[in-house]
Amino acid sequence: QQQVKQSPQSLIVQKGGISIINCAYENTAFDYFPWYQQFPGKGPALLIAIRPDVSEKKEGRFTISFNKSAKQFSLHIMDSQPGDSATYFCAASLSGATNKLIFGTGTLLAVQP
Amino acid sequence: KAGVTQTPRYLIKTRGQQVTLSCSPISGHRSVSWYQQTPGQGLQFLFEYFSETQRNKGNFPGRFSGRQFSNSRSEMNVSTLELGDSALYLCASSRGESEAFFGQGTRLTVV
Numbered sequence: 001q002q003q004v005k006q007s008p009q010s011l012i013v014q015k016g017g018i019s020i021i022n023c024a025y026e027n028t029a030f031d032y033f034p035w036y037q038q039f040p041g042k043g044p045a046l047l048i049a050i051r052p053d054v055s056e057k058k059e060g061r062f063t064i065s066f067n068k069s070a071k072q073f074s075l076h077i078m079d080s081q082p083g084d085s086a087t088y089f090c091a092a093s094l095s096g097a098t099n100k101l102i103f104g105t106g107t108l109l110a111v112q113p
Numbered sequence: 114k115a116g117v118t119q120t121p122r123y124l125i126k127t128r129g130q131q132v133t134l135s136c137s138p139i140s141g142h143r144s145v146s147w148y149q150q151t152p153g154q155g156l157q158f159l160f161e162y163f164s165e166t167q168r169n170k171g172n173f174p175g176r177f178s179g180r181q182f183s184n185s186r187s188e189m190n191v192s193t194l195e196l197g198d199s200a201l202y203l204c205a206s207s208r209g210e211s212e213a214f215f216g217q218g219t220r221l222t223v224v
Binding site: 034036041042043044045046049089091096097098099100101102103104105106 | 117119144145146148155156157158161168169171203205206207209210211212213214215216217218
């Protein structure tokens with residue numbers, strides 16, 4: 001029940017296209033859902049995060065869509081660029097425990113020029 | 114504003130030895146968490162410290178321990194190293210109930 005399932009494992013998108021990564025969870029007590037971006041040899045960097053009281057959050061080219069009833073959330077990267085090529089992780093945490101993150105398995109995104 | 118700093122960046126140890134890794138959080142952050150990242154198991158939570166007290170703990174054996182000092186700096190220790198402990202160890206800091214920011218990690222190789 002503590003798992004966060006992430007798909008796809010890898011994704012190839014053309015420059016300018018939309019990248020979509022999906023995550024699903026079981027524990028309805030989760031109330032914080034961040035997305036992290038990781039480049040090789042670097043630590044994960046926080047991209048964007050959402051709480052269950054909103055269905056969508058947008059920051060620049062990055063959008064989180066959240067479906068509370070389906071217990072799913074997704075990351076959309078609009079106008080994908082080669083510089084977006086990285087591994088993306090979704091995560092979830094319980095109330096008051098934003099630094100105890102349960103991570104998805106990651107999605108390796110390659111944006112082709 | 115300085116980010117999360119982890120030292121050392123790389124470490125090679127022999128089976129059976131012990132190792133100590135260090136993490137300096139972002140100024141003002143009182144929560145420090147540690148994660149282990151491996152290709153097979155992904156990113157796994159080890160433990161979290163807040164105001165020098167362990168607040169949360171993951172499912173790792175007792176060989177993995179940590180502590181936090183009064184200035185919020187944290188150390189984690191792994192005793193009796195095993196080959197399977199080879200991983201990237203990541204530290205993340207936060208104010209407590211806000212976003213967590215990661216350091217670049219310490220790459221530990223056990224031979």
